[in-house]
Amino acid sequence: MFANLALATFMVSLTAAIHLGGLLGLLWVLRNRAHRIRAHESHLVPLGVILFVVLGLVAIHSVEIWLYGAAFWAIGAVGDFETALYFSTVTFTTLGYGDVVLAGNWRLFGAIEAGNGLILFGWSTAFLLSVTSRLRLLEHDWLEKTNAD
Incomplete structure (x- = not known):
């Protein structure tokens, strides 16, 4: 333990x-x-920013999942790396299909990965919401300035 x-x-x-x-x-x-972001000039700019952030978050989570997969493989909890990566992905995302099950001596480690993944996905969601809110605020500020002129 x-x-x-x-x-x-x-x-x-x-x-x-x-x-x-x-x-x-x-x-x-x-x-x-930020100085290049002109949300009022095109609807594609905010979409591009959001897409950049989402893909960045996917990349961050992928690194974390791969590290857990490497750990499962290194400790011999699963037979091969592909299975370790699959198990890590299913566990980190808290899907838990149950088709790959760890031996009793490593179950706690797998459960903690699920909790960790849940927290990190929540953190990413808050970050993405913050970015989209900021983009909307910039757009709103620009519209207010335009209406005042």
């Missing part, structure tokens, strides 16, 4: 750090390109 908790603590810490770094990277790109 100690190995489960130690590995789970390490993986939760690692994936949280990766997630934070990924979100900060997305913010950095958005802030450095």
Whole structure:
């Protein structure tokens, strides 16, 4: 059980750090390109920004899922890497199909991955909502200025 908790603590810490770094990277790109975003000039610009953020979030989650998959494979919890990656994806996204089941000594590690994935998806959802809200606010500010003129 100690190995489960130690590995789970390490993986939760690692994936949280990766997630934070990924979100900060997305913010950095958005802030450095903010002067080019003219939401009022085209409806495609906000859509492009949202698409960029969504694809960035998918990339961040993919790295985290692959790391968990590598961990399952490295500890021998599953037979091959493809199965480990599949199990990790199903677990991280909390789908839990149940067609691949871990041995009793690693079940706690799998359960903690599911909790970690749930929290990180929530964090990503909040980030995406924040970006879309900010885009709407920029559009609203521009419309207010245009109507005042």
